[in-house]
Amino acid sequence: MLDTAGAEVFDAHGLVVAPGFIxxxxxxxxxxxxxxxxxxxxxxAAAAGGFTSICCMPxxxxxxxxxxxxxxxxxxARKFALTNVFPIxxxxxxxxxEELSAIGSMKxxxxxxxxxxxxxxxxxxxxxxxxxxxxxxxxxxxxxxEDLNLSAxxxxxxxxxxxxxxxxxxxxxxxDVMVARDILLAQAxxxxxxxxxxxxxxxxxxxxxxxxxxxxxxxxATPHHFGLTDAQMxxxxxxxxxxxxxxxxxxxxxxxxGIVSGAVDAIATDHAPHAGSEKMQEFERCPFGxxxxxxxxxxxxxxxxxxxxxxxxxxxxxxxTGPAGVLHLDRGTLAAGVAADVTIFSPDLEWTYDVNQSFSxxxxxxxxxHAFRGGSMATIVDGAIVWRRE
Numbered sequence: 168m169l170d171t172a173g174a175e176v177f178d179a180h181g182l183v184v185a186p187g188f189i190x191x192x193x194x195x196x197x198x199x200x201x202x203x204x205x206x207x208x209x210x211x212a213a214a215a216g217g218f219t220s221i222c223c224m225p226x227x228x229x230x231x232x233x234x235x236x237x238x239x240x241x242x243x244a245r246k247f248a249l250t251n252v253f254p255i256x257x258x259x260x261x262x263x264x265e266e267l268s269a270i271g272s273m274k275x276x277x278x279x280x281x282x283x284x285x286x287x288x289x290x291x292x293x294x295x296x297x298x299x300x301x302x303x304x305x306x307x308x309x310x311x312x313e314d315l316n317l318s319a320x321x322x323x324x325x326x327x328x329x330x331x332x333x334x335x336x337x338x339x340x341x342x343d344v345m346v347a348r349d350i351l352l353a354q355a356x357x358x359x360x361x362x363x364x365x366x367x368x369x370x371x372x373x374x375x376x377x378x379x380x381x382x383x384x385x386x387x388a389t390p391h392h393f394g395l396t397d398a399q400m401x402x403x404x405x406x407x408x409x410x411x412x413x414x415x416x417x418x419x420x421x422x423x424x425g426i427v428s429g430a431v432d433a434i435a436t437d438h439a440p441h442a443g444s445e446k447m448q449e450f451e452r453c454p455f456g457x458x459x460x461x462x463x464x465x466x467x468x469x470x471x472x473x474x475x476x477x478x479x480x481x482x483x484x485x486x487x488t489g490p491a492g493v494l495h496l497d498r499g500t501l502a503a504g505v506a507a508d509v510t511i512f513s514p515d516l517e518w519t520y521d522v523n524q525s526f527s528x529x530x531x532x533x534x535x536x537h538a539f540r541g542g543s544m545a546t547i548v549d550g551a552i553v554w555r556r557e
Contacts, residue, residue, distance in 0.1 A: 175552065179511050182544055185483045186499050187219030187508025190460065191490040192284070192309075192363060192387060192435035195221075195252070198239060199228025204440040204528050206240065209460070210248035212438070212526040214554035216460040217543030219508035220251040220498050222490075224284040225262065232257035232268035237276035249553040250546075251508070253496065255309065258283045258297045264290055270300050279494045282309035284363055285410075289315060291348060298358035307359040307385070307493060310349050312370065313411070317341035322451055324412040328397040334450065337412050339367040346370040350377045350384055361493055362386035364437050366411035368421035375430035385493045386425075387435040390459060390466035393422040395533070403450045406533040409439070410455035423476055426485065433489040434482075436463045440529030458532050462520055464512060465539035472514065473540060479514060486510075507550035514541045516556075 190213060196204040206223075213221045223240065225231035231240060237254050244252035256278035260266045262285070270281060281301055287310060288294045294310070301308045318341040323329050325336025346362055350373060353360035362374055365386045377384040391409065396416045400407040407413065425431040439456025446453050467485070471477045487499035497505055522535035545555040 177545060182511050182513050185510045186487040186501050188217050188486040188510045189220040189490040189499050190218045190436050191222045191433055191494060193221045193223055193438040195223040196227060196440060203442045206243045206252060207247040208526060208528045210250045210252060212460040214249045214546045215526050217464050217510045217512055217546055218250060218460060219510060219546055219548045220253065222253045222255050222279060224255055224282060225257040226285045230257050230261050232260050234269060234272040234276040237273050237278055241277045250548055253279045255280045255282050258288055259293065262286045264288045264293060267297055267300060270304055274304050274306060280307045280309050284311045287311045287313045287345060295352050295356060298352055298356040302356055302358040307361045309361045309363050311363050312342050312345035312349060314341045314344050324397040324414050326397060326415060332402055339414065342367050342411055343369040346373050353384055354382055359383040364389050364392060364411055366392045366414050366418060368418045371421045371425045371430065375425060378430060385432040387433040388422045388426060388431045389435060389437050390463050391457060393419050394466045394470045405446050405450055405453040406457060406531050408450060408453060408455055409457050426471060427476055432493055434467055434485040436460055440527050441531050443530060446531040458527050458529055461525055462534045465542050468514060468541035507547060509547040510543065511545040512543045516542045518542055
């Protein structure tokens with residue numbers, strides 16, 4: 168019989184007790200950009216959002232393109248992170264898109280996927296070689312699908328809203344052509360290919376078709392891409408500038424349809440912190456990206472569950488078994504014998520997001536002041552409560 172003497176008791180009456188949530192796409196900025204975020208602060212924000220595991224992208228300084236940087240991240244996370252942190256290694260050296268990084272040694276050091284996120288691999292031959300290597304090491308290839316020649320100089324989605332605001336546009340085709348290319352390369356190599364932060368209806372249709380054809384293709388959707396549109400942007404507000412940009416209502420609806428049908432495998436935040444001195448510039452000059460770890464659950468409940476689009480169980484799957492399956496992680500389950508990672512949340516908690524109270528070091532969110540129904544109540548990692556709502 169299990170000895171529970173002295174164990175901490177948490178009253179979860181009326182709450183949902185779920186497997187620990189996984190965010191497979193975050194930017195922790197450490198090493199090198201600690202003024203915007205650190206492994207410690209990013210993990211604290213993740214815990215507050217209900218995430219027990221996060222996967223950090225390699226665009227740090229230096230780039231995580233070798234085992235030394237990977238080991239540094241793993242060690243720092245072990246010492247300072249409240250959550251599990253799984254590094255993602257770069258596809259190419261310095262994410263320059265020219266020469267493959269040390270994929271095998273990075274996997275031995277702890278990476279769970281490879282990606283040049285933020286800097287797409289434009290050279291198709293390099294991407295094919297990367298997929299061949301990734302298949303041999305049983306790693307998924309995650310691509311930020313963007314043709315830089317088509318999107319060059321753009322600041323928001325190319326459409327009526329960009330014309331009205333007088334801002335340079337990023338066409339949906341810049342994403343579509345790269346998704347098509349990478350699906351064809353995945354078909355040729357047999358590699359596991361994952362589309363990061365999918366945002367267009369055509370890309371969604373291509374991924375759905377690839378899945379039906381039996382290809383090892385997966386994708387993730389972010390809450391801001393299925394919950395906001397370019398028409399809802401506050402004019403020239405840098406907190407609405409992200410890449411891919413906010414698309415049309417038709418595109419957002421296609422993402423929701425993909426979530427309903429099962430074509431979308433995971434919800435990920437693409438948590439991208441930037442210091443205020445950098446983000447609060449003119450719209451054309453400021454960097455792309457928003458934070459999202461603490462608002463993801465509330466937005467998913469609002470736009471997917473409370474709206475009647477999907478069941479609560481399906482939403483939990485998108486935060487747990489979905490990303491775990493893409494990355495082959497032994498997380499996102501309450502099965503016996505696995506790590507005791509648990510997310511406890513309320514589907515009906517009423518609260519308002521105050522970005523100035525965020526656990527992140529950065530404040531770049533378009534959801535400041537947003538009233539939510541539903542949110543995390545406690546986060547348990549390896550059997551210990553690492554965060555609870557006061």
